[in-house]
Amino acid sequence: MYTPVSARAASTYRQVGVESSIDGATPHQLVSLLFDGLMQSLAEARGALARDDIAAKGRHIGRAVRILEEGLKGGLNDAQGGAVADNLRSLYDYCTVRLTYANLRNDDAGLAEVVELLAPVAQSWKQIGDTAGNATQGGI
Template sequence: MNPMRALRQYQKVNSHAQISEATPHRLVQMLMEGGLDRMAQAKGALARGDIAEKGLMLGKAIDIIIGLNDGLDAQKSQDPAYIEQLSSLYAYMTNRLMQANIDNDPAIIDEVAQLLITVKSGWDAIADAQPNG
């Protein structure tokens, strides 16, 4: 068996195990991490001139951000206005990544990655503040 294929299979099984054991909070963290990973992969592909791969990775990052947005529920929030702001930010991020894809612009990818890192750091702080983490 090809060692790289074996590693990918292990990673796939390992990620499925992590997902099945994850709390809803951890799943959101994993989605954010996945979005950041896809953006980094898109930048790498762009640097290599692999435009098809760049488009694929940006498409996956956009899908993840749309998924994060779809998971928002203002009715369950103590601060519905905050949820609306976050939803608007996710929409902005999605639009910017589409623009980055069209323009092949790594600076826009960096901008969106920084925004997602900021949101993620706030989300991570929530987990740190909870007693059962």
């Protein structure tokens, strides 16, 4: 299979951009990047579902679940986060279940629900700003 040079260059550029974003990022910025990736995966899953591209939908939902489970939920700090960490863990668990059902049933409403639930959390995290992120080095 032939991949055009422009596509390979764009892919390399995107990878370097991601690596550059991660290098030297604060914990707060890393969580912001996780939310960005999560929301992008959900949007791509919805687009794939609308196009009836079931394989792509499954890949994007799988990526979203990994971000939730391994990134966002895995980064919660019960000792420092207390009730907020508990509530976020419950939300992430619910969203993981919802995404699994949405994937199995090709259910755009389930995907939309997860976006609706997580978008305010992602936006709030961005509004907290870097100052608060540096003060909570251990995460939530």
